[in-house]
Amino acid sequence: MNQVIETILNHRSIRSFEDKLLSKEQIETIVKSAQAASTSSYIQAYSIIGITDQEMKKKLAEVVGNQPYVEKNGHFFVFCADLYRHAVIGKMEEKDVEPSIESTEKFMVALIDAALAAQNAALAAESMGLGICYIGGIRNNLEEVVKLLKTPDRVIPLFGLAVGYPAKITGQKPRLPLEHIYHENTYEANEEKYTKELEEYNEVIKKYYLERTAGKRSETWTEQMGKMLERKSRMYMKEFVADKKLNLR
């Protein structure tokens, strides 16, 4: 196994960091790594905002809903889907790019571009011995996040990436069985088979939580997902994204 695969398979989210900031060089290496990712038709439809202002990190942590690692980390990145610069390009080149920019297709492109870049950033950081945690919680209140970060129309902050020197290493959560995620040639949408596979996976997860919490928690994966998905969370998103003139047509 090479160092890349080792780093990938060794991933776990780190939620407690030492009080030590990343160096300028580390940040640059991480951003350059992000930029090296594939990008759909060379469109480069994302931006990264690095938060260095401690007061701002504190505010972001509040907005996200009291995740201390949003405030206390070595560096905090926010990855954004970004078609603002492409709107500027429309003016520069005198082309009507609006229908494209406002399409669901290009919204998807921007999301995928940003996520590919982010995963490169995450792995680059982890390869340097740093820990990372994605913060989807910034989508709890994007109205506030957008105000804080001053992002314009055509830009959606998607998630944060907290990076830093790990203070506490956690365990790895077992993933779905490979056979359940990976299909050959065609997707086998067999409800009965799915249910059976998920029940088997549930046993793995139950055992994992029991061991990890010394018998205090015994939730299955489908229980956890059922509860989470029953909650109608972030239902403002469709309107919010449309208000920023994306995913419109």
Next chain:
Amino acid sequence: MNQVIETILNHRSIRSFEDKLLSKEQIETIVKSAQAASTSSYIQAYSIIGITDQEMKKKLAEVVGNQPYVEKNGHFFVFCADLYRHAVIGKMEEKDVEPSIESTEKFMVALIDAALAAQNAALAAESMGLGICYIGGIRNNLEEVVKLLKTPDRVIPLFGLAVGYPAKITGQKPRLPLEHIYHENTYEANEEKYTKELEEYNEVIKKYYLERTAGKRSETWTEQMGKMLERKSRMYMKEFVADKKLNLR
């Protein structure tokens, strides 16, 4: 520089592969690497379809629009946003998960999850000396792709990933200047500054194409983007995604 960052920074899309299939072990390592990526609240909202049937690869290549590397490669993966299993979970757990699953928020989650997994897969492959190319072209005709792959509602094939032994190594395309992609604390949406930066970048790209094509091509980045975005491509996407009962509310 460690091997991870080296692999990341050395990325280039490979579009010509040797006639040699990946081994079962290589495929498994790539899929396991994909699964090791972070996933929003443990939701694991993606699936991967590996195409081994040569006839099917050929059909896919036709659907995509004659990209020979979709047919000729060491292995072809299709990454899908997938909330089908979560619909099954709703039934298993007797919870009303529909509003969640049909939300723009969860559509975004599934896209991001799939892309994070894909980038791990891409890097794992590259670390083994294989080349990769993302194939957004499968979105040219998702109706046909869905028929071929038999994906159910709540599943959207997002992109392909062609992997194989490189037959021809290409150059790397220069990315936007770091300062243009990376903001500190707040996003500076200054149209004038953006235009100036893009003009500078244009000179880099023009020079790159001139050198690469021995003077035959001298396109700038904004010209290329302007032309691309002027075309109304894949405008069926919003309706298609809605038809699959995603991104609805």
